[in-house]
Structure formats: structure tokens, C-alpha cells
Amino acid sequence: MTDQTNHNWVIDKQYLSCEAQDMGIWCTKSLPLTKCKTEFLTVHVCADISFTASSCFFDAPFKSDIYYQQPTTLLIFGQQGYSTFSLSGSSNRCTVREGDVWLINVDDQELQRSTAAGLHSRMVVIKYSTQRINRAFNDADDICTLISGNKMIRLGHQEMPSRWVSELLENPMLSAADRLIAEARALELIARWLAPTQIKKLNQSxxxxxxxxxxxxxxxxxxxxxxxxxxxxxxxxxxxxxxxxxxxxxxxxxxxxxxxxxxxxxxxxxxxxxxxxxxxxxxxxxxxxxxxxxxxxxxxxxxxxx
Incomplete structure (x- = not known):
């Protein structure tokens, strides 16, 4: 994670990755900025799935460029305030607001986040290796079109995030069984949110x-x-x-x-x-x-x- 001028940050594998000894352990991180309050409560449930609850307040507009090392699928639950996400080099753009549920699929582009000054922004993000999700499906399955390429889809509106993520937040991750339950819950969540959005694949233009x-x-x-x-x-x-x-x-x-x-x-x-x-x-x-x-x-x- 590199400090840039005007509060622009580069977030890459140094910040997103997890050492083997820290797998399955809750940790709290923050950005080393003097005029802001940030907290990222994070756990890597397994090599393919991680979970972050973030709380941020910036005195100046905040922008970051996020680089994933492999195709990545994000399930985002907005809790308070709002932040805007975009995919570099494309017109894909979304604003995650309180009560929103968004699916963002990042295949080969950097993800950019912007948060306004003077705004308390809170959200929960479950991050999946796209390959991990695709292992559950055949190439012919309709659901594969939702988690391929660079996409942003709003799955939910005016939701209560606690209904969906409290079980993960309250999991102590003290044992292998806890981590297995967390992995199962994370996969259940994305399956439940993707199921009603499936569209029958057709040989169309x-x-x-x-x-x-x-x-x-x-x-x-x-x-x-x-x-x-x-x-x-x-x-x-x-x-x-x-x-x-x-x-x-x-x-x-x-x-x-x-x-x-x-x-x-x-x-x-x-x-x-x-x-x-x-x-x-x-x-x-x-x-x-x-x-x-x-x-x-x-x-x-x-x-x-x-």
C-alpha cells in the first residue's frame, strides 16, 4: 500500500495478501493518514475467500487503485454512507450506498474506489477467487456469465446488511470448524444472491x-x-x-x-x-x-x- 499525493493510494498484494500463519485469524488494519479515521477488520477464511468490514472517515477526498493478482469476485454490502467504484479503462461504475448489495467482478483491470470528504463510509466486502466460484459450475451453466469478465451488478436495494453478514462477523475463527463454517456461509451468500439473477444463455449477438x-x-x-x-x-x-x-x-x-x-x-x-x-x-x-x-x-x- 503506497502513499500518493492528494490521498491517492495504491493497494496491491502487499496489503491484500495473507501470510500462511495468519490464515483464519481476525486482524485490524488502518491507513497511516493523519487526518482520517480508518479501520479494516479482516480475515482470510481460506486461500480463496476473505472478509473485510471497513469503517472510514476522510477529511479530504479519498481515492485508491486496487490491484488484484487474479480474477476476483466481490460481494459488497453497503452499511453507511457511500463510496464509488469504477473499473479502469471502461465505463463500468457503481455507487455502493447504505442497504445496497453489489457484485463486482474484476477480471483484468484495476478497481478504483472514491469516497467523499466528511462522510462516514462503512461496508462489508466478501472477496472470492473467481476460479473458486467457477469450480462449482460447468461452462454451460447460466450463472457463469455473471462471474466472467469485468462486471458490476446491483443485486440488492434497501437491504439490512446485518441480516446477511452478522454470522460472519460474529464467527471467532478459533478452530478449523469455525473456518469451515465461515467458508460455507460465504459460499452460501454468493449462491443465494446470484441464483435469482441467472439468465438463460442464448446464441445471440x-x-x-x-x-x-x-x-x-x-x-x-x-x-x-x-x-x-x-x-x-x-x-x-x-x-x-x-x-x-x-x-x-x-x-x-x-x-x-x-x-x-x-x-x-x-x-x-x-x-x-x-x-x-x-x-x-x-x-x-x-x-x-x-x-x-x-x-x-x-x-x-x-x-x-x-
Missing amino acids: SELQTVIDLLTEDLATTPSLEVLACKAGMSHTRLNRLFKMYHGVTVFDWLRNYRLQRACYYLKDPQRSITEIAFQCGFSSASHFSQAYKKQHGLSPSQNRR
Whole structure:
């Protein structure tokens, strides 16, 4: 970790790696800056999975460049404030806010983080070797498209992070059994968050895949048809025509079906309210969600749960 001017930092293997004797041991680190308060509670559960709870307050804008030595997948839970992440050399960019859950897949680019001055930013990050996750799947599995290449996808919105990460934070890591439980929980979390986002793989053009990536990376912020067509390098009329050719529906009909597909998965969780699921899947209100769901399935979401 190298000090740069204007509070720019380079975070590389010196900061991210773990010695064999420290594997499975909680440790607290901080940045050696005089006008800030930082704390990183970190544990490397195993060689392929680590866990960090960070709490940062900077008197000046903070920027860092993060270099991973191998393809890496991050599952990020925003707890307080916000920080912005971007992938160098691309337009990929996301802002992790309180209650957000983001998946960031870093394949071959550096990850950049920016945090505003005077802002208390807290988040929990579970870091996986992408290769470790891929070992659980076949190349033909739909889920592989989510954890390949450089991607940023918002998986959750207005969540309670403690519901998901408290078990990891409270694990003392005192024994091999504790570490095995932590590894299992970390893998369970990413599996549970990835499951409702799977999209059936089709032999379609890269332009259409670009549009699908844009539609699904953040369901709370939907690009216009004009923006999608521009990104795909075609007119919106041709884009809708190609979507109907490959998917049988227009662009936004496909998006509505995808939102309802995700909603069906979330309805299996009795702890999630109808309103929570509605916002999670990008509907403007619970009533809008209920109307769309009933039109598609013949039952309201609450009736489907009975």
C-alpha cells in the first residue's frame, strides 16, 4: 500500500495478501493518514475467500487503485454512507450506498474506489477467487456469465446488511470448524444472491448481450430505449426487432418478465415483504408489482405465498 499525493493510494498484494500463519485469524488494519479515521477488520477464511468490514472517515477526498493478482469476485454490502467504484479503462461504475448489495467482478483491470470528504463510509466486502466460484459450475451453466469478465451488478436495494453478514462477523475463527463454517456461509451468500439473477444463455449477438447487461446491472435505474440502442449501435426499432427474434418479446417486455422471474425467487423467502420485493426487482411501487404479477401468474404475490 503506497502513499500518493492528494490521498491517492495504491493497494496491491502487499496489503491484500495473507501470510500462511495468519490464515483464519481476525486482524485490524488502518491507513497511516493523519487526518482520517480508518479501520479494516479482516480475515482470510481460506486461500480463496476473505472478509473485510471497513469503517472510514476522510477529511479530504479519498481515492485508491486496487490491484488484484487474479480474477476476483466481490460481494459488497453497503452499511453507511457511500463510496464509488469504477473499473479502469471502461465505463463500468457503481455507487455502493447504505442497504445496497453489489457484485463486482474484476477480471483484468484495476478497481478504483472514491469516497467523499466528511462522510462516514462503512461496508462489508466478501472477496472470492473467481476460479473458486467457477469450480462449482460447468461452462454451460447460466450463472457463469455473471462471474466472467469485468462486471458490476446491483443485486440488492434497501437491504439490512446485518441480516446477511452478522454470522460472519460474529464467527471467532478459533478452530478449523469455525473456518469451515465461515467458508460455507460465504459460499452460501454468493449462491443465494446470484441464483435469482441467472439468465438463460442464448446464441445471440454481442450487441444484444450488451443490452441485457445494461438492463440487469441495476434494476432500480433503467436506461431508456434510445440509450440502449445507442450502446448496441443500432436503431431502437431494429433493437426491438432483434429482441423479438431471439427472445420472443420486445426489450421492455423482456425486462418486465425478468423482474417477475426474480420476484418469484424472492417470494420464497418469508422474511421479505411484498414492498421490499417490489423495490428489489425495480418496480415503482408494491401495487405496480402486484398488478404485473397477477397479470402474469393469475394470482397476487400475497396469494401466491399462501
